Amino acid sequence: DGGITQSPKYLFRKEGQNVTLSCEQNLNHDAMYWYRQDPGQGLRLIYYSQIVNDFQKGDIAEGYSVSREKKESFPLTVTSAQKNPTAFYLCASSIYRAHSNQPQHFGDGTRLSIL
Amino acid sequence: AQSVTQPDIHITVSEGASLELRCNYSYGATPYLFWYVQSPGQGLQLLLKYFSGDTLVQGIKGFEAEFKRSQSSFNLRKPSVHWSDAAEYFCAVGPFNTNAGKSTFGDGTTLTVKP
Numbered sequence: 001d002g003g004i005t006q007s008p009k010y011l012f013r014k015e016g017q018n019v020t021l022s023c024e025q026n027l028n029h030d031a032m033y034w035y036r037q038d039p040g041q042g043l044r045l046i047y048y049s050q051i052v053n054d055f056q057k058g059d060i061a062e063g064y065s066v067s068r069e070k071k072e073s074f075p076l077t078v079t080s081a082q083k084n085p086t087a088f089y090l091c092a093s094s095i096y097r098a099h100s101n102q103p104q105h106f107g108d109g110t111r112l113s114i115l
Numbered sequence: 116a117q118s119v120t121q122p123d124i125h126i127t128v129s130e131g132a133s134l135e136l137r138c139n140y141s142y143g144a145t146p147y148l149f150w151y152v153q154s155p156g157q158g159l160q161l162l163l164k165y166f167s168g169d170t171l172v173q174g175i176k177g178f179e180a181e182f183k184r185s186q187s188s189f190n191l192r193k194p195s196v197h198w199s200d201a202a203e204y205f206c207a208v209g210p211f212n213t214n215a216g217k218s219t220f221g222d223g224t225t226l227t228v229k230p
Contacts, residue, residue: 004158035220040124042205042222043159090158102209103149104218106158 002027006091006107012115013078013085021076021110023091030096032074033104036060037088046089049074050096078112086113117142119208121221128196129229136191136224138206147209148189149218150180154202162204165189176200201228 004025013019025032031050035043045058049068063082068074074093078085088111092104118141128134140146147166151159163174170182180191189206203225207218 006158040222043220092159103161103164104159106151106160108158109156111156 004091004093004105004107006089006110008110009108011110011112013112014115016080018077018079019085019112021078021089021091021112023074023076023107024072025074025091025093025105025107026072027093027105028071029093029105030071031094032068033092033094034058034064034066034074034076035090035092037090037109043090046076088112117146117208117219119206119219119221121204121206121224123224124222125225125227127227127229130198131195134191134193134196134200134226136204136206136226138189138191138221139187140189140206140208141187142208147218148180148182149207149209150174150178150189150191151205151207151220152176152202153205153223159205162191196226196228198228198230201226 007022033048034046037043044060046064047055047058047066049055052068052071055066055068065077088109090109091107094104095102120139122137149164150162152162153159162178163172165172165182173179178193182189203223205223206221209218
């Protein structure tokens, strides 16, 4: 079955450390997204990518970085510059069409905590 | 700018009772509207979507939603709630005539089901 795989499910970060969250999809979707979810705040967009080798900042990109070298993969790095990284991170993908909007398919998330 | 408001942070209903979750949006053109459900520690699952046409849309798990342009609303309904419906529900609005491909999510409504 096609879907989105996020790994690991739980991740711990030490002070000053960068960590990378993996997101892989086999849905053949062009667009991929990273969201951060905090209690009571819904989903906030970190980065998104509509095509390979291109990505755009979302609403809360500071302290995060991404790459999109392959269509299937969109890893997110939480850098040491992100001072409050404890959150639930969700990756999503969708078909991309100009002048349209397609529903997003989500992975099961990665919970990041500070040691 | 587009926005979504879910006025109810938390709703409790008895099993077998009817349910209505409210969603109001702000967008200057015809919106694309979605409802998602999230179980604890999981990603989001699409319940239903509205793009155009019939304003009453049917989704999975017995849910339906009605688009009311005059009220800028897209409320989610279910005639008889089951204990397994306890989860968090998110309304989202997608842009129409743009290539951004992003969605804006509400802050969510947590549904508790009493036996």
